[in-house]
Amino acid sequence: MQAFYSDQFVLPLPEGHRFPMAKYRMLRDQLAQHLPEVRLTEAPAATRGELALVHTQAYIDAILEGTAVPAVLREIGFPWSPAMAERARRSVGATVAAARVALTEGLAANLAGGTHHAYADKGGGFCVFNDVAVAARVLQAEWSRTRLADGSHRPALQVAVIDLDVHQGNGTAHIFQGDDSVFTLSLHGDKNFPFRKEAGDLDVPLPDGCGDADYLAALEQALQRLEGQCQPGVVFYLAGADPHEGDRLGRLNITADGLEARDRRVMDWCWQRRIPLVFTMAGGYGTKIEDTVQVQRTTYQVALGYWKRWQGLQPNARLA
Template sequence: MKAFYSDHFVLPLPPRHRFPMQKYRRLRERLLNELPGVELCEAPAASDGQLALAHHPRWIDKMTQGKLSAAEERAIGFPWSEAMAERSRRSVGATLAACAAAQTANYAANLAGGTHHAYAERGEGFCCFNDVAVAARWVQSRRWARQVLCIDLDVHQGNGTARIFADDSSVFTLSLHAERNYPFTKEQSDADWPLADGTGDEAYLDCLEQALETAWKRFQCDWVFYIAGADVYQGDRLGRLALSLEGIAMRDRMVFDWCHRRGLPCVITMGGGYADPIDDTVSIHYQTLAIAFQMRLIT
């Protein structure tokens, strides 16, 4: 299995900033120590041309050259820095590299990514560029896939991804998310499954099973991106759902088994996770990758 990382590009954040930047390094270190079958690879930087597959050139220039307005910085939630711009490129590059690996090995992972709130022309919600949107267009441009399914199981709706592909029938966006959580003005995915506050394991898994089967009936995909958000966890500070660790494990097994039975390449991204202590989030992300490895879906 190949997993691509960019955690050594650390953003300089103000004290007490709520984004858990340390989780990425801790996840890589845990994989290194406990799952040696995972081949850890430094992520390359996405080029302007690759970013332009899903983003407007003006936004790429503003993001990479430090031309953001104060309002744009507030919407993203990070102060601009050269490290922020480089890390944003590398986060997209990690998903692109994972696609290249999955093209021959069927499964690969980005140890970050799932930046689904970024729109073509702006960023928001800790997302600068939309790695899955860029990568979906990239695998199509290389003719590795024609019909791409984005399975977004972060607790927040993937509004940026939904908007980017709103008029693109070759990409199907599926989102299970907390109905009353950010973003408070939702976009329309191809299939939205809004969930009530406090939704637990049984109800969530029943909904996911229905969502996957419905997506397959409506859209015969040949490639999958899986945003495996850890923020559905009952102890997450920014989630509103109530899944247990075992419930999240069952979620991941369901998605991997669904892909495996259909012979679909699957690129895994981590999505959000804001538990306190941070090690709970790291354990959830680690569990996602360990389950895939244990199921012998990743080699």
């Protein structure tokens, strides 16, 4: 199973900054040591053209050229540096690359990504560019350029975003509002950031302290509703570790076992329908960073099992 990383681009954050930058390299090290069947590949940088499928030219220029005003950077939560701009491009490039691989192999991943608070014209909540939104648009554009055997164009590629980060994906929801080709589903803490939510296609707000049973029941109902409203050709899954009971910012009480069951349910839902799955790690702010990394490593263990099932299919049974 292929997974793309960009942890070599480390932001020079000030002392005491609450963003756990070290978790990305820790996860890569864990995968290299314990899951050697995960093929770790350096992420390419997203091109300006790819970014422009979602983001405004003025915003792209401000980030890549270092001209963003202080208010824009405060909302993102990172100071500008060349590493910040390059990391943002690579984080998007990782999801774009993983999406292309998933269409032929069934599953692929970004060791970072899930930057769902980024809007078309601004960032927010440690999110600079919206990697899932850009990757969805890239896939749709490439899909539409491919013709069928009779010379006709393929039908539009339907995309579903299953966002299980503890924070609502407000940027993603806003980008795709009114777009029938992308369905956005979000399970998130009702009283958590962002405090002004955007309307997605299916939003499931959860109370503080929500535990495993209620969480998994809500997920099951959401997947049933998704199936009734969308027939996706590809799913982007934000496998946030921040619903975990040990997360500093999460406010839910989902155990590690509960999160493993969550991952398994989403991946099985896609497998049963033979829908390629792209997953990103999204948020995770554990009181112990090791707990966050362990939750993420388990996501890869589950995914690897489903990737092997995909490899057992005949090539013409896969989406290509």
